[in-house]
Amino acid sequence: xxxxxxSALNLVRTIPDYVAGKIQSRPQPAxxxxxxxxxxxxxxxxxxxxxxxxxxxxxRGLAPWPGAFTHLPAQPHPQLLKVWxxxxxxxxxxxxxxxxxDKSGILVACGRDALRILVLQREGxxxxxxxxxxxxxPLQPSQRLT
Numbered sequence: 067x068x069x070x071x072x073s074a075l076n077l078v079r080t081i082p083d084y085v086a087g088k089i090q091s092r093p094q095p096a097x098x099x100x101x102x103x104x105x106x107x108x109x110x111x112x113x114x115x116x117x118x119x120x121x122x123x124x125x126r127g128l129a130p131w132p133g134a135f136t137h138l139p140a141q142p143h144p145q146l147l148k149v150w151x152x153x154x155x156x157x158x159x160x161x162x163x164x165x166x167x168d169k170s171g172i173l174v175a176c177g178r179d180a181l182r183i184l185v186l187q188r189e190g191x192x193x194x195x196x197x198x199x200x201x202x203x204p205l206q207p208s209q210r211l212t
Contacts, residue, residue, distance in 0.1 A: 107132040114162035114211060118154035118179035125149050136211045144212065150193050151185035162212060167205040169197040174211055 083089045110132040112121055125134040129150065137144035152171075159165045159175030166173040171182035187193040188203070 105132065110134050112136045112149065112211075114174065115177040118176040118181045121176055121181050122152055122154045125152055138205075138209070138211055146189040147211070148187040148189075148193075149183055149185075150187060152181045152183045155180045155182050160210075162210045164205050164207055164209045164211065166207060167196075167200055169200070171196040172200070172205060 080089065084091075105128070110124075110128050112124065112134050114121070114136070116124075121134075128134050133148045133150070135146055135148045138147055139145075154176075155173060157165060157173065157175070157180040158178070159180065161175055161177050163175045164172060165175055165180060171184050172186070173180050173182050184196055185193050186196065186199055188199070
């Protein structure tokens with residue numbers, strides 16, 4: 067069950083008791099409190115030197131805004147690619163290098179292991195599966211994402 071559904075069900079069970087005065091609110095303890103900085107668009111830039119699991123968590127954590135993104139070197143300027151869905155894979159290679167690009171996904175090496183990109187979006191385009199993207203934008207092993 068997704069956390070959002072679980073949270074919603076929990077609220078449905080809890081709010082009536084709170085309104086009836088059966089549940090009393092209490093302040094959060096000051097010990098251990100920390101502040102998270104506001105998320106900025108540049109926080110979505112993927113650092114391929116990070117472990118695949120950390121990149122995967124960033125992709126999931128920053129969806130839908132600002133989203134995780136990388137750049138594919140191209141002429142006259144790099145092409146922005148937003149990554150919507152991926153999965154970590156136990157394979158290694160130089161960070162940022164495309165290891166394989168086929169209908170199963172675009173496999174990109176990370177600092178540890180690799181990430182299989184399943185759904186991505188070109189700047190100005192719509193989200194596409196890796197297979198759809200590769201049909202119009204072939205990628206070759208050894209190309210690098212930055």
